[in-house]
Amino acid sequence: xxxxPEKAIVARDLRRIYRSSKGVFRKKHEIxxxxxxxxxxxxxxxxxxxxxxxxxxxxxxxxxxxxxxxPTSGAAKVLGFDVAKDVIDIRRRIGIxxxxxxxxxxxxxxRENLRYFADLYGVPVSKRDKRITDLLxxxxxxxxxxxxxxxxxxxxxxxxxxxxxxxxxxxxxxxDEPTIGLDPEAARETRAMIKGLVEKGxxxxxxxxxxxxxxxxxxxxAVISNGKIVALDSPSELKKFVKDITVxxxxxxxxxxxxxxxxxxxxxxxNVSAELEGERQIVRIQTPRGSExxxxxxxxxxxxxxxxxxxxxxxxxxxxxxxxx
Amino acid sequence: xxxLHFFADPQWIIPNVIAPFIFTAxxxxxxxxxxxxxxxxxxxGGGMMGMWGNTLYGxxxxxxxxxxxxxxxxVLATPSxxxxxxxxxxxxxxxxxxxxxxxxxxxxxxxxRAELGIANxxxxxxxxxxxxxxxxxxxxxxxxxxxxxxxxxxxxxGLEMPIYVASGSMFPIALLPxxxxxxxxxxxxxxxxxxxxYAAYGDLDLGFWIDILVVFASTIIYxxxxxxxxxxxxxxxxxxxxxxxx
Numbered sequence: 001x002x003x004x005p006e007k008a009i010v011a012r013d014l015r016r017i018y019r020s021s022k023g024v025f026r027k028k029h030e031i032x033x034x035x036x037x038x039x040x041x042x043x044x045x046x047x048x049x050x051x052x053x054x055x056x057x058x059x060x061x062x063x064x065x066x067x068x069x070x071p072t073s074g075a076a077k078v079l080g081f082d083v084a085k086d087v088i089d090i091r092r093r094i095g096i097x098x099x100x101x102x103x104x105x106x107x108x109x110x111r112e113n114l115r116y117f118a119d120l121y122g123v124p125v126s127k128r129d130k131r132i133t134d135l136l137x138x139x140x141x142x143x144x145x146x147x148x149x150x151x152x153x154x155x156x157x158x159x160x161x162x163x164x165x166x167x168x169x170x171x172x173x174x175x176d177e178p179t180i181g182l183d184p185e186a187a188r189e190t191r192a193m194i195k196g197l198v199e200k201g202x203x204x205x206x207x208x209x210x211x212x213x214x215x216x217x218x219x220x221x222a223v224i225s226n227g228k229i230v231a232l233d234s235p236s237e238l239k240k241f242v243k244d245i246t247v248x249x250x251x252x253x254x255x256x257x258x259x260x261x262x263x264x265x266x267x268x269x270x271n272v273s274a275e276l277e278g279e280r281q282i283v284r285i286q287t288p289r290g291s292e293x294x295x296x297x298x299x300x301x302x303x304x305x306x307x308x309x310x311x312x313x314x315x316x317x318x319x320x321x322x323x324x325x
Numbered sequence: 326x327x328x329l330h331f332f333a334d335p336q337w338i339i340p341n342v343i344a345p346f347i348f349t350a351x352x353x354x355x356x357x358x359x360x361x362x363x364x365x366x367x368x369x370g371g372g373m374m375g376m377w378g379n380t381l382y383g384x385x386x387x388x389x390x391x392x393x394x395x396x397x398x399x400v401l402a403t404p405s406x407x408x409x410x411x412x413x414x415x416x417x418x419x420x421x422x423x424x425x426x427x428x429x430x431x432x433x434x435x436x437x438r439a440e441l442g443i444a445n446x447x448x449x450x451x452x453x454x455x456x457x458x459x460x461x462x463x464x465x466x467x468x469x470x471x472x473x474x475x476x477x478x479x480x481x482x483g484l485e486m487p488i489y490v491a492s493g494s495m496f497p498i499a500l501l502p503x504x505x506x507x508x509x510x511x512x513x514x515x516x517x518x519x520x521x522x523y524a525a526y527g528d529l530d531l532g533f534w535i536d537i538l539v540v541f542a543s544t545i546i547y548x549x550x551x552x553x554x555x556x557x558x559x560x561x562x563x564x565x566x567x568x569x570x571x
Binding site: 018019063066067068069070088091092096098100102103104105106117120121122164 | 394395396398399400401402403404405406410560563564565566
């Protein structure tokens, strides 16, 4: 390792362009700039979050930092090693945990999966089996360790992913949406596990879609939108972006997109987001006018059946929505 | 690990056991009134086909499977160089192919009463080991191209038959058109299978040792080119972001 670096991760003006082509005779070339010159630093022992919508460039950033993609320009160092040149040195010292169903050998057991990756990471045979047993205990898979992975639930597969990402006892762990698709209990267990890793001194770079997760886990968050970092601070500081704003939350049935468009066109509305919970719609309206704006909202949404309307303190999600809007 | 996964999926039996067995059985039926050299020719050819089929699986199909399964990124993200992983898979698959060859030999001897005498077992074994190494190195050479494509399994199938034919596993290369001979001669296994036949017949003159030398040299050359190509291809997939396409 080079002299003990000051930061665990350093990214400087990191860019990544994807080039693709379509057609055989008349090829059409397409260029997409997924990451547009981002810079940030992660301290040792920090849990740093990358937050952003789909296609913002989070996964591309992680893939550059984990040496799976070469940056088009800019530079990045992990534990003092250059991601473009010191590929093997970085791979030895990092762990990668991507979310999802893929990335495991289904026809063999969880223990065999871990054994294979332990060998690929060069874990000494004398330590290998004990480490696998410890990791299976940590992720709560000991009793199913010798069952074929194809029989695992989604949560169990995700826990095996986590064990796999820790098999080389990495100093820095990259997690790409580690709780995606998990039920609430499994997601809570995973978050507890992540907190435990930070307590053990691991550095973690995490991407997530879940605001409360980022709020609960991360000491600092970089909000990334359209390939650029639009804000970088602690969750509490990020919330200050919306300190002058009140959130009016409306629960309703029968809202149309046109109703939301009408709200968005109001001069006193800074952001409108909507989500569907069963047949019920929940609309969050950001406004600087506070509760005095409620009658206007009620009037504008008069075609829908409003079940409840209330004001709320802005959350990290509101800050995020303002930042990426 | 790759082999464990391989055996857990019963479809491997068709291309790697049943197909070579059928080819051998047909050849033995043709030659059932002929003993010695021709019967041995058929058995060696069938065994060779089993070994090459397995090697292609280890080198190519397994990479295609890793890409499809989402494990290729995780494997590439480890500090182990992919070329060594593929070389290991190729070699273990070729050795497993030997089991097919032994099964075919047993079927020929006990099922078809083929008379197979091996004049010099020690040199036969030498030729066999070198041929296995040659097959593995050929797998490494081809597999760099498997990393570039989403159609590794199609390429695997496409490479199966030409090597069977060109290496003289199915019938003597003398029967092939002259223009195809340079391709046959460029294949290490062609020389390997010829060396095995020389050792089996007891024709241990200069021809045998030339075959041994060529199969050894071609193995080194294939490996050198394979390692070089892998370096280029690994850099290319990191640059072009083609690893996750499936």
